[in-house]
Amino acid sequence: MSTVHVVNRRDFLKTTGLAGSALILGVNVLPRRSEAGVLDDADFQPNVFIGIDEDGTITLTVHRQELGQGGRTACAMMLAEELEVAIDDVAIVQAVGDLKYGGQHTAGSTTVVTSWTPLRTAGAAAREMLIAAAATNWGVATSECRCERGEVIHGASGRRLVYGELASAAAVLPVPDSPELKRPEDYKIIGKPTRMIDVPAITSGAAIFGYDITVPGMLYASLERSPRVRGTIKSYDADAARAVDGVVDVVELEAGASGLNNNSIAVVAENSWAALEGRKALAAEWDSGPLPDETSAEYGVRLEEIASQPGRAAREEGDVDAALAAADRVIEAVYTGPYLAHSPMEPPVATARIENGVCDVWASAQAPMWARQEVAAAIGFSPADVTVHVPLVGGAFGRKSKPDSSVEAAMLAQKIGRPVRVAFTKEDDIRHGFYRAQNCQKYIGAIDGDGNVSGLLARSVFPAIGWQFSGVQEGPYGGALSQGFSNIPYRIPNLRLESGAVGSSLRIGWLRSVHTTFHAFGVNSFIDELAHATGRDPVAFHIELLGEPRILEPSNEDRANPYRFDTGRLSQVIEAAAEMGNWGRELPEGHGLGIAAQYSFRSYVAMVAHVSVDASGDLTVHEIHAAVDCGPVVNPLTVEAQMQGAVGIGLSFALHGKITVKDSVVEQSNYHDYPVVRLDEMPTVHSRFIQTEGLPAGIGEPGVPPAAPAVVNAIFAATGVRIRDLPIAGQNLR
Amino acid sequence: MATLLINGERREVNASPGMPLLWAIRDLLGLTGTKYACGLGICGSCTVHVDGEPVQSCQTPISAAEGKAVTTIEGLSADGTHPLQIAWQEINVPQCGYCQPGQLMSAAALLANNETPSDADIDAAMNGNICRCGTYQRIREAIHRAAGAASTDGGGR
Numbered sequence: 102m103s104t105v106h107v108v109n110r111r112d113f114l115k116t117t118g119l120a121g122s123a124l125i126l127g128v129n130v131l132p133r134r135s136e137a138g139v140l141d142d143a144d145f146q147p148n149v150f151i152g153i154d155e156d157g158t159i160t161l162t163v164h165r166q167e168l169g170q171g172g173r174t175a176c177a178m179m180l181a182e183e184l185e186v187a188i189d190d191v192a193i194v195q196a197v198g199d200l201k202y203g204g205q206h207t208a209g210s211t212t213v214v215t216s217w218t219p220l221r222t223a224g225a226a227a228r229e230m231l232i233a234a235a236a237t238n239w240g241v242a243t244s245e246c247r248c249e250r251g252e253v254i255h256g257a258s259g260r261r262l263v264y265g266e267l268a269s270a271a272a273v274l275p276v277p278d279s280p281e282l283k284r285p286e287d288y289k290i291i292g293k294p295t296r297m298i299d300v301p302a303i304t305s306g307a308a309i310f311g312y313d314i315t316v317p318g319m320l321y322a323s324l325e326r327s328p329r330v331r332g333t334i335k336s337y338d339a340d341a342a343r344a345v346d347g348v349v350d351v352v353e354l355e356a357g358a359s360g361l362n363n364n365s366i367a368v369v370a371e372n373s374w375a376a377l378e379g380r381k382a383l384a385a386e387w388d389s390g391p392l393p394d395e396t397s398a399e400y401g402v403r404l405e406e407i408a409s410q411p412g413r414a415a416r417e418e419g420d421v422d423a424a425l426a427a428a429d430r431v432i433e434a435v436y437t438g439p440y441l442a443h444s445p446m447e448p449p450v451a452t453a454r455i456e457n458g459v460c461d462v463w464a465s466a467q468a469p470m471w472a473r474q475e476v477a478a479a480i481g482f483s484p485a486d487v488t489v490h491v492p493l494v495g496g497a498f499g500r501k502s503k504p505d506s507s508v509e510a511a512m513l514a515q516k517i518g519r520p521v522r523v524a525f526t527k528e529d530d531i532r533h534g535f536y537r538a539q540n541c542q543k544y545i546g547a548i549d550g551d552g553n554v555s556g557l558l559a560r561s562v563f564p565a566i567g568w569q570f571s572g573v574q575e576g577p578y579g580g581a582l583s584q585g586f587s588n589i590p591y592r593i594p595n596l597r598l599e600s601g602a603v604g605s606s607l608r609i610g611w612l613r614s615v616h617t618t619f620h621a622f623g624v625n626s627f628i629d630e631l632a633h634a635t636g637r638d639p640v641a642f643h644i645e646l647l648g649e650p651r652i653l654e655p656s657n658e659d660r661a662n663p664y665r666f667d668t669g670r671l672s673q674v675i676e677a678a679a680e681m682g683n684w685g686r687e688l689p690e691g692h693g694l695g696i697a698a699q700y701s702f703r704s705y706v707a708m709v710a711h712v713s714v715d716a717s718g719d720l721t722v723h724e725i726h727a728a729v730d731c732g733p734v735v736n737p738l739t740v741e742a743q744m745q746g747a748v749g750i751g752l753s754f755a756l757h758g759k760i761t762v763k764d765s766v767v768e769q770s771n772y773h774d775y776p777v778v779r780l781d782e783m784p785t786v787h788s789r790f791i792q793t794e795g796l797p798a799g800i801g802e803p804g805v806p807p808a809a810p811a812v813v814n815a816i817f818a819a820t821g822v823r824i825r826d827l828p829i830a831g832q833n834l835r
Numbered sequence: 836m837a838t839l840l841i842n843g844e845r846r847e848v849n850a851s852p853g854m855p856l857l858w859a860i861r862d863l864l865g866l867t868g869t870k871y872a873c874g875l876g877i878c879g880s881c882t883v884h885v886d887g888e889p890v891q892s893c894q895t896p897i898s899a900a901e902g903k904a905v906t907t908i909e910g911l912s913a914d915g916t917h918p919l920q921i922a923w924q925e926i927n928v929p930q931c932g933y934c935q936p937g938q939l940m941s942a943a944a945l946l947a948n949n950e951t952p953s954d955a956d957i958d959a960a961m962n963g964n965i966c967r968c969g970t971y972q973r974i975r976e977a978i979h980r981a982a983g984a985a986s987t988d989g990g991g992r
Contacts, residue, residue: 300927300928306866753967
């Protein structure tokens with residue numbers, strides 16, 4: 102149970118927007134290990150705040166950002182449910198970046214996971230305190246009172262008091278130790294389809310995203326960055342850039358020690374267009390820097406060589422070498438995937454102002470507390486003098502976890518002495534990313550004389566996230582491998598799962614579902630290959646190999662974490678998806694169904710894809726049937742939207758996504774050479790929820806991993822062509 | 836100095852004639868509903884209407900818009916109640932929302948010329964608008980809703 106505190110409003114920071122509230126409750130969201138360091142529980146203060154004003158306004162500070170995943174709406178729903186108000190009665194204040202929020206990083210599909218207990222507990226505590234205040238006022242027992250639509254009601258007499266009238270009296274009452282949470286069957290809001298609170302502002306054009314922030318006196322900057330990581334400036338024509346109408350200044354920015362930024366030349370101007378035109382005039386040339394040359398085709402060959410040699414065991418059970426030696430048949434396959442860029446619609450952007458010794462940053466940021474630390478370090482300020490504000494974020498998918506644009510904006514504001522917005526172009530976004538790793542997986546399966554899978558030897562090779570921060574190019578280990586590889590749930594008696602180390606000339610980052618994107622592709626493709634090789638139906642084969650339900654301990658998470666990987670839940674979603682997709686039905690020539698299922702980020706998703714390939718080899722993905730078990734669903738509209746979105750991005754990667762490098766420089770630049778799914782390629786997505794009782798899990802990421810293997814397996818069913826290298830585009834399907 | 840007729844209002848902008856309409860609208864006139872995303876005219880986020888026709892404002896120089904009526908998302912309706920804006924809200928179309936002004940402007944141009952578009956018409960009219968969040972299925976549904984027709988098949992094909 103989370104501890105709820107009454108917050109003294111005299112001590113209250115004005116930035117929370119709650120200073121005027123009569124009753125303020127604070128509650129702790131779970132501390133989590135952050136990228137900027139491990140948080141000390143002893144320092145952990147209340148960090149999500151609920152305010153009730155005397156006029157009845159209810160305000161909730163949300164410590165997670167809205168990236169389109171519906172997190173803010175879910176937070177408001179969880180509070181409103183226990184507080185017995187309508188969701189429209191809750192005003193959201195977006196929290197600024199602060200380490201006290203612990204897991205403020207909006208990533209890992211954790212907003213609902215971390216907020217579920219604290220927010221409901223805080224709402225229930227406020228409800229009980231308001232009831233106590235009303236009961237005292239009326240001289241009746243609290244048990245005779247109830248809350249409804251923002252009022253406390255005395256049932257017997259019909260007397261009513263609105264929350265605003267009770268807030269001041271409630272504020273001096275003790276906070277209940279363990280307020281009683283509502284029973285799920287009494288929910289009026291949780292589990293009910295609820296529209297995202299930001300929709301009206303979005304559709305009218307009034308919504309303000311990071312790219313829309315303006316500050317009085319602000320200048321617009323466009324940065325020419327080193328095309329290679331850690332490259333250095335050779336030459337540029339500052340005069341030519343300054344000669345462009347509207348250009349104010351040309352400034353060099355040095356890469357910091359953090360590894361977040363590359364060396365760059367900033368053109369600062371009166372408007373975006375002048376900054377872009379000035380930048381073109383720079384004609385900058387660069388020295389290569391310390392990293393070796395990398396070219397994608399050669400790099401791919403190297404990954405495959407590493408995958409062909411013994412690696413470092415991440416998990417070993419039985420004796421796979423003996424099983425392979427004794428095998429009746431050995432099935433081998435190698436699966437590869439390229440680097441991927443996030444390419445959200447809104448490129449990275451941040452605006453910074455330094456005035457009177459304090460720095461304010463407005464950024465499309467997933468990790469504003471990290472931005473605050475890095476900005477402070479970059480400009481020599483104390484973090485206490487840096488505030489990072491987060492407007493709406495125009496898509497992120499992991500890219501905006503990195504506070505590089507915030508650091509650049511703050512450094513530039515300090516150098517030029519005026520507020521400045523640093524806006525990436527789409528080309529900057531594609532070329533200066535933190536990419537999903539290029540990868541190679543090798544699977545060797547042993548089939549015994551009875552046609553059963555008796556052994557599996559598998560290797561996963563990819564460059565590790567974060568080498569640019571640690572400087573150490575090794576790994577991948579531990580947590581990275583537990584994303585769909587070292588926790589393979591299939592019961593195979595003899596098993597060895599290994600990793601191989603490789604460096605990279607690109608910066609590697611988190612991209613929606615991270616390493617599960619390729620591990621799910623490898624594992625689900627190979628299971629499908631084994632099914633066909635042994636003459637089994639793929640759906641039945643998944644279920645058979647999963648066997649009796651069992652609990653797999655998460656290997657990279659806190660043992661006290663109540664979330665467990667239950668293989669029975671994976672079997673359930675597979676059966677549900679198969680039923681939804683009418684698995685086994687007769688299909689016309691050239692059509693096929695494919696199955697894939699994955700546990701990731703605490704949720705279970707299975708997808709059945711229906712595809713067709715015509716005589717000329719053109720692929721159509723008709724439908725995706727998605728069965729989801731993320732526990733109790735907070736907002737069905739959000740889960741449905743996330744399934745559609747996961748298919749959209751998963752298909753974009755499966756069909757088209759490919760970032761390549763030549764001499765360590767990214768070759769793609771925009772949506773013409775890094776295409777994504779458009780409306781005519783988008784299949785109809787049908788979703789079904791299997792709401793296993795217990796705790797709700799995240800949904801931002803878990804839909805992505807099964808999309809690509811479901812489609813690839815369906816292509817095999819339709820044509821007999823096995824795709825082992827993504828993307829699919831350009832490959833012969835007939 | 837150029838004169839633009841934006842959302843029925845005459846506005847003076849001090850910009851070189853080569854400046855794309857997008858930056859004049861956003862930076863000089865402060866109408867930030869129209870979005871930059873690709874800068875090449877291939878994603879549709881900057882879609883506005885010029886004399887009723889949908890154009891990519893990142894590819895339209897100010898000079899080409901002078902003397903013509905420019906409508907941005909802020910001018911699509913006085914109070915956010917264009918049938919498409921209502922349908923977008925009812926169907927909960929947006930996720931991050933960044934591409935949605937462009938989606939709405941393309942859809943509005945479609946409905947102005949075709950009161951009951953088929954799925955194929957929607958494909959043709961909306962394929963220039965990218966959404967990375969994957970709201971396409973609901974965009975299709977919302978266009979059908981606004982057109983007063985039930986979605987033919989609940990979405991795709």
